[in-house]
Amino acid sequence: xxxxxxxxxxxxxxxxxxxxxxxxxxxxxxxxxxxxxxxxxxxxxxxxxxxxxxxxxxxxxxxxxxxxxxxxxxxxxxxxxxxxxxxxxxxxxxxxxxxxxxxxxxxxxxxxx
Amino acid sequence: xxxxxxxxxxxxxxxxxxxxxxxxxxxxxxxxxxxxxxxxxxxxxxxxxxxxxxxxxxxxxxxxxxxxxxxxxxxxxxxxxxxxxxxxxxxxxxxxxxxxxxxxxxxxxxxxxxx
Numbered sequence: 001x002x003x004x005x006x007x008x009x010x011x012x013x014x015x016x017x018x019x020x021x022x023x024x025x026x027x028x029x030x031x032x033x034x035x036x037x038x039x040x041x042x043x044x045x046x047x048x049x050x051x052x053x054x055x056x057x058x059x060x061x062x063x064x065x066x067x068x069x070x071x072x073x074x075x076x077x078x079x080x081x082x083x084x085x086x087x088x089x090x091x092x093x094x095x096x097x098x099x100x101x102x103x104x105x106x107x108x109x110x111x112x113x
Numbered sequence: 114x115x116x117x118x119x120x121x122x123x124x125x126x127x128x129x130x131x132x133x134x135x136x137x138x139x140x141x142x143x144x145x146x147x148x149x150x151x152x153x154x155x156x157x158x159x160x161x162x163x164x165x166x167x168x169x170x171x172x173x174x175x176x177x178x179x180x181x182x183x184x185x186x187x188x189x190x191x192x193x194x195x196x197x198x199x200x201x202x203x204x205x206x207x208x209x210x211x212x213x214x215x216x217x218x219x220x221x222x223x224x225x226x227x228x
Contacts, residue, residue: 034217042222043220043221043222044219098162100149100159100208101208101217103157104156105156106155
């Protein structure tokens with residue numbers, strides 16, 4: 001079946017530190033991969049996505065590369081800010097008609113100044 | 114961009130009553146909507162897939178008689194929590210697939226508290 005596994009949190013960093021949140025997936029076919037962010041008390045926002053192998057998604061300084069050989073889509077940011085504190089979800093869609101996103105468990109990031 | 118409007122954002126109800134949550138697609142037609150439930154500090158668990166004009170498809174373990182889903186039009190899907198109990202308290206989020214194969218949009222969520 002299809003599933004997403006992401007690193008357990010919480011992740012606590014100081015401002016300007018380097019961030020990596022690991023995400024691996026299991027899927028049949030050719031899934032699209034996503035990172036979503038949820039700020040406290042808010043809904044989900046798409047952070048970035050990649051639709052095929054070797055694609056790199058990027059947004060707001062965050063990057064993730066679709067690695068088919070390692071079935072991974074790790075999220076990285078070179079220098080985090082306090083405002084990046086949120087819960088980050090890795091997700092995939094199998095790209096079959098009518099299918100929902102499948103989410104990882106989420107990783108809480110806390111950045112202190 | 115495609116927007117899904119979800120209401121109410123917060124609701125408190127008494128045990129035994131029913132609560133309806135609405136999700137409307139504002140600028141597009143959503144033939145399929147998805148309903149998720151999120152427990153505190155946990156991931157989003159897919160509850161059901163709502164298809165316009167047909168019965169919803171529920172995930173294993175979700176009580177279809179308790180969580181009634183109606184998708185009567187291309188712009189409106191509703192989730193009704195019937196005979197609510199405190200354990201139904203949660204954050205409920207709807208989502209719709211938009212346009213191409215990898216576009217999804219989410220409602221802002223509904224915080225349900227059953228007292």
